[in-house]
Amino acid sequence: MQEHWETWPEIQQTCTLANVTVSKDQLERWRLKGLLPKVTQVGKGRGAGSETRYPIGTANQTVAIVELLSVKEKFNFVGWQLWLRGFTVDERYWKPEIDNAIYQLKRTPAYVRLMDRIYSTDAKSVYDQIPPDAFQHTPLAKGLAKLTPDMQALSFGLLGEVATGRFNSFTEIPSDDPKINKDTISKFIGLPMQPIIAGIFPKLEFEKDFELQLGAISNVFHDLRKNPSITIERITPDIRREFLTILDIAGNLQWAIPALSRSPIGRFANAIAKDQKVQAFGIILWSAFRKLGTIQSNDDIMELAEISNSISAN
Known part of the structure; x- marks a missing residue:
């Protein structure tokens, strides 16, 4: 005993x-x-x-x-962070956020059907018809704020494809000019940073890997639309600690590589790091990735964590 x-x-x-x-x-x-x-x-x-x-x-x-x-010095902050670290705390610190995120995610199929009715169009994605300023009070807007209106629209189209479970590849994103797709993705992920990122992660073909991961995320949303069975029990201490490691990696790279923090991806990461509600959505999706066996393995994540810690320390 x-x-x-x-x-x-x-x-x-x-x-x-x-x-x-x-x-x-x-x-x-x-x-x-x-x-x-x-x-x-x-x-x-x-x-x-x-x-x-x-x-x-x-x-x-x-x-x-x-x-x-x-x-x-806020107990709500401390309680949430302890829970992410895998510790046992009273459910008041995490359950309301998780319950709300689960409720919102379960509404995704109905939301998509509503968008299909409101924005009746022959375009491949209904999100092409949605003005970017509709998202102005969300982390999405913060991430894309410095892009041109055309780039914002195309980026929201990409995010819409992912969120509705329809994303397959960058080349299939709707656009009047197919050539602009690659240029948009380059700016979206900060591809001028690609040589630096490739030097940090030599095993990864960054753009291809990013496309594969977006496809994996899109598959998760597709699965949630068909079977929105999300349970708190799926979010184990190991899942929470792994998700926190992802947040740490993003923070380390932003600190070590200023240019990355100025890209939309960097601004998304910054919004996630500060917003508890967004983190609640993220950890639920991360548990879904693990259930489906998609996204990076735990070994890959720990390797990236070691590299990012090393970069941040130098």
Whole structure:
């Protein structure tokens, strides 16, 4: 039984090694706020001679709480970030956002049918008929804000193809001039950065790999349209930690390569890093990728994380 619990001296030792100072009273306050799991008492009740034991992992969770509070002294922020790291916290910190994201994603098929009725057209994508300013208060608008109106329209067409499960390749994106597709994608992903990115990730043919990943994402949306069975249980601690690693990679590359942060992809990443609601959508989709066996493997992700950490440190 002992191996499933930690004692106060063990927690103190871990905190000392991490250069963190906490008291038992602080742990109790954080537990009452739902940032730490329930404890158990060993011995004679709660009086003299009894000992408080903490679930295994409490020491690491305590260190994480102190680190996160130094970033932002908001329990809602700390609780959400702890949950992303795979820790157990009260559901008030994550369930409302996840429930809302699941509800919105389940509405995707009805939304697409509505768009098909409103924007009746012979064009391949109804999104060609939707003005970009319709998305002006979304992370999409932030990501594409510095593109020309024509480029914005074509980019929204691309995103629409992906979101409705219709994307196959860049060359199939609707356009009056097929040549503009490649130019648009180049600017969308910041392809002047391609030589730099290729040097960082020599195993990847970046544009081709990006197309394959968009196809994988589109397949997930297609699957959700046919069978919108999304459950919270699918979002395991491993999935949450993996998704957080993706956010860290994006942050490292933006910091290390300023030109990347100025591309639409970079601005998307920045919006995701700051917006809890967008993160909730992202983690649900990431769990769907894992269910379908698409997107990068965990080994690939960890390799990219090591590379991005190295770049960020230099």
